[in-house]
Amino acid sequence: MSKRALCIGINNYPGTHMDLTGCVNDANDWAAELTARGFSVSKLIDSQATKAAMVSGIQALIGGAVSGDVVVITYSGHGTYVPDTNGDEVDGLDEGLCPYDLQTKGAALLDDEINELFSARKAGVRLVLISDSCHSGTVTRAAAPDPDAEDAPRPRFMPMGNWLPADQLPRGISGQPLTSVTVTAGGSPFAAALSRKTGDLLLAGCKEGPNNFSYDARIAGRPCGAFTYYALKALKALPANATYADWYAKINPVFLPSASYPQSPQIVGTADARKRKIFS
Structure with a gap:
């Protein structure tokens, strides 16, 4: 059995006015933890993490795995x-x-x-996804940042109006771009793409659905994702034979949601997948 991982962290989003601060630290922290647990780890950090590079990285990771291998993808x-x-x-x-x-x-x-990329994997490959991001804001364009609230937690959500060309934005009856949209799902694209049949498992920083956010945080003076920080803190405190269900129970509700970071992490996968020993 081989163990391989791809850790993606992006703080810098040119042209969007929506940069983050903790995602690169997240990717490096996940990479260090997974390396210590016997994984061969690749990283895509900031300008390395173009769409083409992300697609290529996922293809290489999954394409090289065979039955019994464990593959982990982290995205911040x-x-x-x-x-x-x-x-x-x-x-x-x-x-x-x-x-x-x-x-x-x-x-x-x-x-x-993502579903197409995942569907190419060989039978018996165990895929674990760790997503410290959110997808469910209802606004189509974010307000300008408040210089007086520079250290306030920022949701890891990118409204369409901050990056999508104007002619591709949804429009109202008047023909003008909408300022808000109705969101009924808003789940991680990893959740839509994972296969319960083959035992995929997702740990996500927040619930699915409208206006559930994962937050860019600053803890002990260091930028990070609130979910990543507490997920790693919980992981380090678990015994060697702990399961994914044990891990999740140590995160939620022990650490999150909290007053500072009102997000409810989720675990998505079958009962059998949740009972597996972590990263095995």
Whole structure:
């Protein structure tokens, strides 16, 4: 059995005015922990994490895995959504991950694309996804940052209006771009793409649905994702034979949600997947 991981962290989103601060630290922290647990780890950090590089990295990671292997993908960065073009979304919106070149190239990595990437894996490959981002804001454009609240937690959500060309934004009856949209799902694109049949498992920083956020935080003076910080803190305190269910129970409600970070982490997967020993 081999163990391989890809850790993605993006703070810098050129042209969007929506930079983050803790995502690169998250990726490095996950990479260090996974390396210590015997994983061969690749990273995509900031300008390395273009959409093309993310697709290529996921393809290489999954394509090289065989039955019995464990594959882990961690993503810290903005989530977003776009108008659905193929009619497979109830609320008319596709969820996506935000690559570094989101605004300059105008393309998110959408749930449909992630599903296609994952479906190419060989039978028996165990896929674990760790997502410290959110996808469910209802505004279409974020307000300008408040200089007096520079250290306030920022949701890891990228509204469409901060990156999508104006002619692709949803419009109201008047023909003008909408200022808000109705979101009924708003889940991680990893959740849409994972396969319960093959035992995939997702740990996500927040609930699915409207206005549930994962927060960019500053803890002990260091930028990080609130979920990543507490997930790693919980993991380090667990015994060697702990399961994913044990891990999740140590995160929620022990650490999150909290007064500072009102987010409720989620675990998605079958009962059998949750009972597996962590990273095995």
